[in-house]
Amino acid sequence: WIRSYCMSLRPLGMEPPPERELLCIFGTGDLGRSLGQRLLQTGYRVVYGSRRPHSCGPLPPGAQVMSHTEAAQLAAVVIVCVHREHYDFMEEVAPQLKGKVLVDVSNNSKKGLYPESNAEFLQSLIPAASVVKAFNTVSAWSLQNGPSDAHRQVFLCGDKAEAKQAVRELATRLGLSVLDRGSLSAAREVEDFPLQLFPEWRLPLCIATGLTAFFFFYLLIRDVIYAYVEQDKDISFRIMVSLANKVFPIVSLIMLSLCYLPGVMAAILQLYRGTKYRRFPDWLDHWMLCRKQLGLLALGFAFLHVLYTLLIPIRYYVRYKVTAHTVLQIRENKTAVFDTTSAWRTDSYFSVGILGFALYVLLGITSLPSVSNALSWREFSFVQSKLGHLTLLLCTLHTYLYGWNKFLRPSTYKWCTPPGYMLCLVVPSVVLVLKLLMVLPCVDRSLGRIRQGWERTGPEGEGTKPLMA
Ligand SMILES: NC(=O)C1=CN([C@@H]2O[C@H](COP(=O)(O)OP(=O)(O)OC[C@H]3O[C@@H](n4cnc5c(N)ncnc54)[C@H](OP(=O)(O)O)[C@@H]3O)[C@@H](O)[C@H]2O)C=CC1
Numbered sequence: 001w002i003r004s005y006c007m008s009l010r011p012l013g014m015e016p017p018p019e020r021e022l023l024c025i026f027g028t029g030d031l032g033r034s035l036g037q038r039l040l041q042t043g044y045r046v047v048y049g050s051r052r053p054h055s056c057g058p059l060p061p062g063a064q065v066m067s068h069t070e071a072a073q074l075a076a077v078v079i080v081c082v083h084r085e086h087y088d089f090m091e092e093v094a095p096q097l098k099g100k101v102l103v104d105v106s107n108n109s110k111k112g113l114y115p116e117s118n119a120e121f122l123q124s125l126i127p128a129a130s131v132v133k134a135f136n137t138v139s140a141w142s143l144q145n146g147p148s149d150a151h152r153q154v155f156l157c158g159d160k161a162e163a164k165q166a167v168r169e170l171a172t173r174l175g176l177s178v179l180d181r182g183s184l185s186a187a188r189e190v191e192d193f194p195l196q197l198f199p200e201w202r203l204p205l206c207i208a209t210g211l212t213a214f215f216f217f218y219l220l221i222r223d224v225i226y227a228y229v230e231q232d233k234d235i236s237f238r239i240m241v242s243l244a245n246k247v248f249p250i251v252s253l254i255m256l257s258l259c260y261l262p263g264v265m266a267a268i269l270q271l272y273r274g275t276k277y278r279r280f281p282d283w284l285d286h287w288m289l290c291r292k293q294l295g296l297l298a299l300g301f302a303f304l305h306v307l308y309t310l311l312i313p314i315r316y317y318v319r320y321k322v323t324a325h326t327v328l329q330i331r332e333n334k335t336a337v338f339d340t341t342s343a344w345r346t347d348s349y350f351s352v353g354i355l356g357f358a359l360y361v362l363l364g365i366t367s368l369p370s371v372s373n374a375l376s377w378r379e380f381s382f383v384q385s386k387l388g389h390l391t392l393l394l395c396t397l398h399t400y401l402y403g404w405n406k407f408l409r410p411s412t413y414k415w416c417t418p419p420g421y422m423l424c425l426v427v428p429s430v431v432l433v434l435k436l437l438m439v440l441p442c443v444d445r446s447l448g449r450i451r452q453g454w455e456r457t458g459p460e461g462e463g464t465k466p467l468m469a
């Protein structure tokens with residue numbers, strides 16, 4: 001964490017621009033100031049064009065400020081840090097902007113607000129300039145605080161190659177990585193990027209919601225409605241804690257195993273195809289890409305499970321039952337015998353659960369960009385793969401220990417349905433068994449060869465049967 005923090009503090013520029021090039025920024029707002037400050041730190045000279053050059057408030061030290069017309073004359077590149085709604089003032093400056101590179105950084109608050117993209121609109125206002133769309137994915141905040149990985153990418157598009165090249169150099173000197181999206185007609189797409197809300201979280205959130213809803217109703221029927229119908233008892237109060245504390249661990253374990261399922265599926269696919277050079281189907285790619293989010297959500301559910309479990313001893317219902325049981329024993333003058341097996345069972349399932357949760361947290365921490373950046377690839381894949389599967393193993397074991405001998409007891413299967421925790425063991429068990437097969441020496445060896453680039457050719461000849469190799 002410290003290492004990557006220091007890296008973000010380091011002046012980001014590669015090398016200073018030749019003979020302290022002068023850049024012009026229109027607009028002295030949030031983005032204008034932050035960008036100007038960064039450019040000055042990188043070694044550029046900056047002149048601001050403002051409507052009110054004498055009263056525009058504090059600017060980064062070293063920057064000059066003048067009217068739009070005057071400022072535009074001085075520089076070859078003008079960065080327009082003004083909202084699109086105010087672009088009409090640009091027409092007055094049009095004569096001074098002839099032949100210049102105009103950088104459009106603007107974003108919209110909504111998709112499809114205007115018939116054309118902001119950058120194309122700017123180009124239509126000043127046809128004699130070359131408009132380049134860039135920097136709209138960086139934010140004033142990240143420019144001041146050192147951009148995170150997500151903010152380090154700049155999308156670029158424009159019609160003139162030289163203009164794009166100039167902006168690309170500028171972005172590179174600011175320590176940003178540039179992705180060229182083609183001509184100015186791509187500006188609309190580029191402007192829509194910052195409007196996407198957590199795109200990589202969408203699928204994991206859908207899965208979490210779907211699983212939660214399914215298991216909630218499943219357990220509601222099996223526990224509350226079953227008791228009501230078959231035993232004429234109202235235990236609906238159990239929804240709040242007991243039911244919640246069943247749903248959360250179930251969803252958590254299933255989602256954790258869903259993080260590791262695509263990995264084994266990809267390995268099986270590679271073994272079956274005998275090569276790593278064929279693309280995975282889109283759904284598998286998509287799934288693999290959201291594993292981190294799946295895992296973090298799973299961790300969130302596990303955390304809830306821990307909190308709810310800590311709550312158990314102070315619950316009214318639990319205290320009532322314990323007291324009633326004690327009083328009953330006193331009345332009947334009986335002492336319940338200590339059951340060593342039960343002690344072993346509960347202790348080991350708690351212990352395994354705690355160890356599993358500790359590793360779970362470790363996985364969560366190492367998936368944070370600031371931490372994973374500080375790890376080498378080998379270290380990262382060791383934690384995420386080896387420790388990840390160990391976490392899955394411990395959490396699955398925790399659930400098996402919880403079930404203990406109830407798997408064989410017919411009374412467990414109310415209305416012929418298995419309890420929720422048994423259902424949730426299906427996916428993790430499958431993943432663990434498949435993973436176990438993958439680490440068998442013979443399978444592991446062929447997989448290792450495939451991953452190093454070896455390919456199984458044709459139906460006959462060398463190496464046709466990688467499993468036997
Ligand atoms: N803030 C951010 O993090 C990001 C902003 N952007 C884009 O950058 C642009 C500027 O954003 P931001 O700096 O936050 O906005 P601000 O509102 O902070 O600043 C806009 C500036 O535009 C100038 N301005 C306002 N009205 C007019 C007008 N009628 N005519 C001429 N100039 C005017 C003003 O400068 P003056 O008074 O000196 O003329 C004002 O300071 C927007 O298009 C935004 O979408 C893009 C990515 C990130």
Ligand SMILES: [Cu+2]
Pocket residue numbers: 249305353398
């Ligand atoms: Cu548990």
